[in-house]
Amino acid sequence: MTAAVTPVRAAAGPPGAVALARTVAEHQWRDVVRSRWLIAYALVLAVATELLLRLGGSGPSALLSLLNVVLLLVPLVALVLGTASLHGAREFTELLLVQPIPRRALFTGLWLGHAVPLAVATLLAIALPFAVERAIDADTAPALALFLVVAVLLVAAFTALAFLVATAVVDRARGLGAAILLWLVLGLVYDGVVLAVATAFRDWPLEKPMLVLMVLNPIDLARTLLLLRLDVAALMGYTGAVFRMAFGTAAGMSVAIAALVAWVALPWWLAARAFDRRDF
Amino acid sequence: MIRLDGVTKRFGPLPVLRGIDLALAPGRVTAVVGPNASGKSTLIKCILGLASPDAGRIVLPDGRDVREPAARGAIGYMPQAARFPENLTGHEVLAMLDALRPEVAPDDTLLERFALAAQLHKPVRTLSGGTRQKLSAVVAFRYRPSLLVLDEPSAGLDPLATSIFKAAVLAARDAGTTVLLTSHVVSELETMADDVAFLLDGTIRFAGPVAALLARTGARSLEAALAQLMRAPADAIPDAALHHHHDEPTLRVVNGERR
Numbered sequence: 001m002t003a004a005v006t007p008v009r010a011a012a013g014p015p016g017a018v019a020l021a022r023t024v025a026e027h028q029w030r031d032v033v034r035s036r037w038l039i040a041y042a043l044v045l046a047v048a049t050e051l052l053l054r055l056g057g058s059g060p061s062a063l064l065s066l067l068n069v070v071l072l073l074v075p076l077v078a079l080v081l082g083t084a085s086l087h088g089a090r091e092f093t094e095l096l097l098v099q100p101i102p103r104r105a106l107f108t109g110l111w112l113g114h115a116v117p118l119a120v121a122t123l124l125a126i127a128l129p130f131a132v133e134r135a136i137d138a139d140t141a142p143a144l145a146l147f148l149v150v151a152v153l154l155v156a157a158f159t160a161l162a163f164l165v166a167t168a169v170v171d172r173a174r175g176l177g178a179a180i181l182l183w184l185v186l187g188l189v190y191d192g193v194v195l196a197v198a199t200a201f202r203d204w205p206l207e208k209p210m211l212v213l214m215v216l217n218p219i220d221l222a223r224t225l226l227l228l229r230l231d232v233a234a235l236m237g238y239t240g241a242v243f244r245m246a247f248g249t250a251a252g253m254s255v256a257i258a259a260l261v262a263w264v265a266l267p268w269w270l271a272a273r274a275f276d277r278r279d280f
Numbered sequence: 281m282i283r284l285d286g287v288t289k290r291f292g293p294l295p296v297l298r299g300i301d302l303a304l305a306p307g308r309v310t311a312v313v314g315p316n317a318s319g320k321s322t323l324i325k326c327i328l329g330l331a332s333p334d335a336g337r338i339v340l341p342d343g344r345d346v347r348e349p350a351a352r353g354a355i356g357y358m359p360q361a362a363r364f365p366e367n368l369t370g371h372e373v374l375a376m377l378d379a380l381r382p383e384v385a386p387d388d389t390l391l392e393r394f395a396l397a398a399q400l401h402k403p404v405r406t407l408s409g410g411t412r413q414k415l416s417a418v419v420a421f422r423y424r425p426s427l428l429v430l431d432e433p434s435a436g437l438d439p440l441a442t443s444i445f446k447a448a449v450l451a452a453r454d455a456g457t458t459v460l461l462t463s464h465v466v467s468e469l470e471t472m473a474d475d476v477a478f479l480l481d482g483t484i485r486f487a488g489p490v491a492a493l494l495a496r497t498g499a500r501s502l503e504a505a506l507a508q509l510m511r512a513p514a515d516a517i518p519d520a521a522l523h524h525h526h527d528e529p530t531l532r533v534v535n536g537e538r539r
Contacts (some may be wrong), residue, residue: 014350014383027368034367034403092361095419096326099380100353262430279331 020101025052028113045125053133059140071151075158081178082162087172107275115159119152157263164271214239225256288338296322307506309459314479341426345411355426360432362416370400428459466503
């Protein structure tokens with residue numbers, strides 16, 4: 001074994017930011033895939049899908065029931081797993097930060113390393129039961145496809161939000177608390193507040209404020225988007241109904257998808273900027 | 281050589297580093313010592329690029345600022361508490377770090393000396409604290425660093441591993457590596473440190489060879505000299521050591537004599 005101190009240079013130069021991010025993502029991915037939390041999440045979601053398919057009958061009606069499960073479960077799991085695991089890996093993240101890798105590439109790698117396995121687990125846990133039960137007919141296929149797209153966007157958005165929380169709140173327990181609070185607010189409290197506002201100001205023209213309120217909550221957006229596709233206005237709630245009146249079904253869906261994509265991009269950018277500037 | 285020029289850092293209203301001027305010489309082990317809350321860990325975070333100074337510069341051996349990502353290729357870092365992704369094996373951890381710098385041929389010397397190969401196929405979560413610490417040492421030495429930052433390195437290492445580790449540090453030093461060491465174990469400092477930088481209240485109160493510290497404090501051992509510095513830091517050091525020139529670091533370690 002030679003113990004020369006001079007670096008031995010191979011023909012290739014140092015890797016670019018994309019290659020570095022991919023390296024981090026691939027190893028992060030392996031770590032996440034082997035964690036029992038991800039496996040437990042995938043099993044719970046798969047069993048729920050299977051049960052709803054058996055009990056609910058046709059594909060579209062099972063999707064409708066599954067909607068409420070996914071809208072609560074996916075944000076919760078993405079927020080809690082993302083925040084907890086970024087905090088839990090703080091020492092290793094510091095070691096990686098001392099390596100010759102730009103912070104933005106490291107951030108991208110860590111985010112992909114969390115979001116990709118979670119998205120794949122979500123896709124498989126929903127799509128496999130549908131395939132096994134032979135529930136994918138001509139009616140169901142486009143709705144299921146949109147459902148899966150929305151689920152992936154939710155994973156991406158809430159993983160970015162989790163990274164924003166974990167970067168902004170340094171303390172481990174407080175970070176987890178903030179993540180759960182965010183979930184409670186967006187997933188449960190928000191609708192109640194919207195309803196209270198709508199009732200209190202019922203004599204005023206509320207269409208525009210309601211549209212704004214809906215766009216400000218990715219879970220609301222996802223719900224409206226899928227209900228538009230599944231064509232069940234009765235379940236849509238106040239914001240959704242206003243949304244459909246304002247845009248119509250087709251344009252409404254495009255607007256909702258664009259807004260959901262913005263919900264991935266904006267938290268991601270804010271979290272990446274905070275990660276760039278932070279002192280570890 | 282690592283040079284720090286007027287490095288200041290505050291957390292909110294609280295100044296933690298108040299203008300650190302320090303030079304760490306190549307081929308020497310510099311022990312950074314100071315009581316708790318002296319700014320020691322913030323100083324190390326700044327040197328590693330983990331924290332950004334509010335003012336001042338930190339220049340690595342190749343003349344680049346540590347905040348340039350590529351410049352950090354020169355650093356080997358062994359943190360106080362080594363933690364790796366729990367579900368990855370040691371092999372996977374090393375493969376990941378190798379992939380971040382494919383242009384450097386990894387140095388397996390320490391891996392072999394620790395006889396760590398048999399442990400590398402196990403998930404990190406099943407490894408003992410001492411084995412993780414060995415893995416951490418292997419990582420620090422693996423990419424032939426010109427600056428080694430060792431933060432309380434031997435905590436958790438058994439006596440055999442400690443002696444292998446010390447030999448590796450001294451060999452790297454003799455090959456020209458700049459070594460920065462913090463330790464609460466005085467015997468470790470005594471056997472390894474060539475120079476001492478003493479930090480108190482965010483300022484360097486002494487920087488120079490161990491022999492110079494002994495001479496100035498009149499103490500017979502490094503332990504006694506450090507104790508004296510921590511007890512009565514201001515009177516322990518003659519004015520010459522504290523004198524601050526505007527155009528020059530407080531004290532240069534660069535020309536410190538070899539022992």
